[in-house]
Amino acid sequence: MTVPPEPPVLLVHGFTSSFEHGWRRTGWTDLLEDEGRQVIGVDLPGHGTSGRSADPAAYRKVEGTVAAAVAGHPAVGAVGFSAGADILLRLAARAGAEFRRLVLMGVGDGSLGEQDATALAENVEKETPDLGDVTARLFHRMARAEGNDPAALAAFLRRPVEPLTEREVREVTCPVLFLIGDRDPVGVPERLAALLPAAQVRVLSGTDHFSTPTDPRAVEAALRFLAS
Numbered sequence: 001m002t003v004p005p006e007p008p009v010l011l012v013h014g015f016t017s018s019f020e021h022g023w024r025r026t027g028w029t030d031l032l033e034d035e036g037r038q039v040i041g042v043d044l045p046g047h048g049t050s051g052r053s054a055d056p057a058a059y060r061k062v063e064g065t066v067a068a069a070v071a072g073h074p075a076v077g078a079v080g081f082s083a084g085a086d087i088l089l090r091l092a093a094r095a096g097a098e099f100r101r102l103v104l105m106g107v108g109d110g111s112l113g114e115q116d117a118t119a120l121a122e123n124v125e126k127e128t129p130d131l132g133d134v135t136a137r138l139f140h141r142m143a144r145a146e147g148n149d150p151a152a153l154a155a156f157l158r159r160p161v162e163p164l165t166e167r168e169v170r171e172v173t174c175p176v177l178f179l180i181g182d183r184d185p186v187g188v189p190e191r192l193a194a195l196l197p198a199a200q201v202r203v204l205s206g207t208d209h210f211s212t213p214t215d216p217r218a219v220e221a222a223l224r225f226l227a228s
Contacts, residue, residue, distance in 0.1 A: 111164055
């Protein structure tokens with residue numbers, strides 16, 4: 001009897017990162033391919049190898065870029081971190097793509113309702129970051145690493161974003177695993193998880209926002225969940 005192949009897995013990176021930086025170098029692609037899975041990678045607009053613009057209007061169709069990456073692949077699994085996780089949740093809630101299972105890392109209840117990234121966008125553009133805010137300093141540094149363009153990244157943050165509603169989130173029927181560090185300032189996504197019919201939340205002790213994707217506990221939990 002022929003064993004059907006495992007469903008492909010889409011990997012969506014976070015702000016200031018890329019598929020190469022966020023997933024390939026950290027070993028995610030190798031681990032998934034070792035399990036016989038096809039990995040679908042995407043660079044968000046303004047990041048990695050994608051086109052760049054300093055005009056926020058150029059990033060109106062960010063979700064569409066991710067949806068196009070899985071077009072023709074029925075019910076893929078997907079893993080997203082931070083901005084990538086937020087985008088995956090929006091796609092699942094608005095029927096922009098069909099997912100078999102979702103692993104969402106580094107997102108909290110702030111994904112619901114209005115989002116204001118003005119302060120972060122301004123920090124990214126500054127010549128000198130706010131020295132009193134470690135997270136802002138890290139994003140400022142990352143926006144200038146890996147060949148990034150701070151102006152394009154600031155425009156990405158200022159793109160028009162339609163607020164995500166509770167009603168829309170309730171439409172997500174696939175199983176969802178939230179992975180969040182207990183030192184992540186975005187907080188535990190309790191409200192989000194309560195809206196979903198099949199959601200789990202795992203809090204990683206001693207882990208902050210940026211270290212979540214490389215925490216071995218997060219990687220193991222994600223792989224187990226996707227294989228369930």
